[in-house]
Amino acid sequence: MGPENWTQVTGFVLLGFPRNHILQALLFLGLTVAYVVTATGNLLIIALSWVDHHLHTQMYFFLRNLSFLELSLVSVVVPKMLVITLTGDHTISFVSCIIQSYLCFLLDTTDFFLLAVMSLDRYLAICHPLHYETLMSGRVCSQLVLASWLAGFLWVLCPTILVASLPFCGPNVIDHFFCDSWPLLKLSCRNTCLLEVVAFVLSMLVLLVSLGLTCFVHLHSCHGPPDPHCCREKESVLHCASHLTVVVTVYGSSIFLYIHLSETQSLLFNKGASVLSCIVTPLLNSFIFSLCNNKMKQALGDALRLLQPTAVRKL
Template sequence: MSNHTTVTTFLLLGFPSVHHQEYLIAITFLASYAAILVGNLLIIALIFSDRDLYRPMYFFLCNLSSLEIFITTSIIPKAVGSLLMSSKTISYQACMTQCYFYSLLGSIEFILLAVMSYDRYAAICYPLQYPMLMNSRLCLQLLLGSWCAGFLFTIVPTVLVVRLPFCSANHIDHFFCDSMLLIKLSCAETQTVELVSFMTSFIILFGSLIMTAVSYLYIIKTILRLPSTSSRNKAFSTCSSHFTIVILGYGSCIFLYVRPSIQCVSYNKAVALINTLVTPLMSPFIFSLRNQQMKDALKITFFSSG
């Protein structure tokens, strides 16, 4: 690589079409990032402080909130710095590191969403056996399996991207180091790297999506068989928040990554904003406002003294 790579820094163009509004965009990013940190840390704190929330569903939710924080932190601070400063450069090493951790954490998140759908399937379809099915040992194994699978699926395409030579082009028309855009900048043949990246993204996204869809098909089938309307509404309410996050997450990432070529950079940036800012920002509100146990925990935490 040292014989071919002459690029030592990349230039993050960010939002050149609205250059005069970069300070406003930076403030919006910073405010959203602060809200994401506060909201997801509050979810984590509530789950740790309330023993009624010591259940598999909230164990996975706690880890999902942690991933939301890590993913946003891997992107937004650097993006804000690039928007506020005249220098928009990022070093080669930092760019590759950002690319890897964004891909790794995103892959783990989708696998974890599939795990959470299985948890809801077990809770609704097998309520009597649920405590034995989803014991603490299995929950820990599923979490570790999510991290291991995410690592295995992202390490190969990342290594292939790192090994690509970059001769002169170093302008990335994005607000972070996106792997597909890095591949386009290489001065070597990239068909193999593109194919591997496409296939790994396809397997992660559609593999976890199929698992989630199958789980929800059985969930819906079971709920419709419940005798009373109140029972059906209660069962649906336990899945609605997770299902909303699934739609937001899968919709944006399928648009971004499961395509053989880059089509419209502006649309890519808009959808990437949904994935890196909107979904992590909405997630705490969706899980806290649409979940009765989370609302009860919030009331106890903030109003018990009154």
């Protein structure tokens, strides 16, 4: 069909997961529980680190921003999945699909940059404590977070604009549970090989550069040469371990997305990796940084005691 006969698609159909009634009910229940727990955990981290003055440190400032990122990511994907599962309406408009795709990759990319910044923060806190407050002042922390968001915004903007300008003349069925860019590109009427290569290079570049920086910093923090000024406090080391766990989960699921097997295996594999990246990782992070953090648990206990009635507290 020639370009003059193209009819622009106005919406897409998200196939999601198998449409068995029992599986759909279990999926809806599981997604609801996961979303509520994830939202509650990350909101608690944000609220406690904002209210409790003991948590007004650089580490918890970055953690608050990471929790906001994770909460935003799961909110971009899960509510639409719940609507699809509950109503059976698998359609999504063209504009909504492009916005969802852009937000997912924006938040993922910003997440990579922020994790690298958090690794640098832990390195300075553990191995250069005497200069830490100067090097990581409040202004510097704010600039680093802003730079992470700006880098994510600019990194994803150009490919998204190019995808949005592509002609889509049918079919309009996306074999995924959200508007992932890779299956979306397959639906275009135009040859997208060059755009796929550009998107792949940009994705791998941000993935490998941020992962390399994170690993380099962690290795120097934990296995570097003895430093007479190196202050390996228990809290910093434990937080470093928690952060490394998050790094492995986030980067592991993202790397899986770029492993291509057969067509059928790739679709199933990508769905599983996307579930891990968009749903499971934000859920785990809220537990890793709250239940495994003594200061966070203490702040939660203090907040609960303050909410109790005065009479009960006196008893």
